[in-house]
Amino acid sequence: MASAAIDTQLADWRTRALKLENEVQGVIVGQDAAIRLINIAIFARGHVMLEGGVGVGKTTLLQSVARGIGGAYERIEGTVDLMPNDLVYHTFLGPEGRPQIDEGPLLRAGEKLSVFFFNEINRARPQVHALMLRVMAERHLHAFKKEYRLPHMVVFADRNQVEKNETFEIPSAARDRFMMEIAIDIPDDRELRKSLVFDTKFQHAEKLTQKVESGLLAFDQLNDFSDVVQNHVQSSPALEEYVMDLWSATQKPESFGIALDGVDMHRLIQAGASPRGMGMLLKAARVHAWLMNRDYLYPEDIHAVFHEVIAHRMVFNSMYESRRTLLSRQLTAKILETVAVPAKS
Template identity: 30%
Template sequence: MGRALAQLDGVILGKSTQVRLAMACVLARGHLLIEDQPGVGKTTLAQALARTLGLGFRRVQFTSDLLPADLLGVSIWDAASGSFRFQPGPVFSQVLLADEINRATPRTQSALLEAMEERQVSEGGVSRALPDPFFVIATQNPGAFVGTSPLPEAQLDRFLLTVTLGYPDVQAERALLETGGRSQSVRELPAVLDPATLLAAQAEVDRVYAAGPLLDYLQLLARATREHPALGAGLSPRALLALLAVTRAWAYLEGRDAALPEDVQAVFPSLAGHRLPLRGAPGTGGIGAIVAGLLRDTPLP
């Protein structure tokens, strides 16, 4: 994985943490939500990740008139055979970029939700399996942008991690200016891995050891979210299982065969932030400050 991470770092300048979170999300068989304004590299990250992993890539621009059939596919009458023929939609790809997902209607979002959760598409009474591996990267513009609406909690929960790229630092931005943003074209990136190697790595992640005290730590964190007075709800059991999976993936990227508390701390903000609704108006620092406080105040094993 070291070569893959190094190649991605050469394209997504100054965002090493976000790159590793994206890779951990893939290894944990999850889906990634990127929240940020246009022009900070969201699409570039998705394309570079697919090229580096040797996976097929499709991009769908979500708009208010996008229909589920535009995403999933549709059955077309074939006069030659006298029967309907299924024409797969762009969701039948190994990496799907759902760009500006919060501009689509709830109906289209729900269609994507089934594909993400069940890894299959149901059309005409027939269920069709999606490719394996299958990974969705969705981008979401800030809610203040025209034509956007927040994703419902049920759909947010289907995303394993949420990251924000933000503006580049001074050095990375200068490198972009000096190269015109063409330091290494995404289309020219070689495949460092292939689907079979990625599937084998995912199986290795499943075998990363999580000791009893580490599981105690996960439960303490979950209990702290459920008892926090500023939160309307805490982490669910499904979210706790997701935290364990991505913790194992982060430990694997660090070259270890056992997960440690620092692995939990590295991924917890990206896993918990979009799953913890605030009870009232956000205070100073918002959900980020609450998550940081949970990590600070929860005793280590």
């Protein structure tokens, strides 16, 4: 494709991507940063773990995003009795009272599935996690004596962070399958909080999501366009060396002089970011650069996604695991503050 045609394609898709953000921000208030990160994940074709309490609007947010992307939206609730086959098929009594089998939420929409939401994934058993993670990685599944392809599916999941009984935490190796962990927090702004409580439009989630223009992004073209973005945005040798230093700092932060209060830095990290994680960091950063109308990576593109892509990939010593949320935020901030940033050319 000629350079002028690629530039036109990049500009057209950028307009649509930014319109999606604006549309979703119009119905989901106080979550602009999270919406931008979700947009980045969509164009980087990465799965997302959402972090946040109950009732903060995660479902409405995803339904709004899914409407803008186009394609089908499916959801399943994690429960202790959920089995792997519940993702694939379900049984029911037909009109004549006979048992019948139909396709489950993973397969129902076929290749039109664009957004799959696994609510409270940690309430499901490890066997369910194993199937879900395999489908996330391979984007296809064999069932009913045929192969189901899910080439356009992006998975969003969240965890029940309140109950500890009958929950099954996702191990580190499994968390690495998610490109990002994105926080959905209650807004700090008092006026926004007041709107969420007293403005009755926020009590009707279905009506809110209908305000988002449908099919803005042409879900079945996102894979090909994502490749265009990845090939278009370039990096300098100095930027590549910087990323290598950041990677080393996730593995041995103490070697960079990084210290956290009350933490033995020599015992904090069991494993730093994985090669896959660093690859995903660069994929997300290139999308950020494209959204900012640049064709070269800057350090700020790395910074914009660093915590969300890297924090959940660092394996802490068990003595610090209970403080993971706070320590991971402090550590990623210290890494970006400490590792020398290359000068812009």
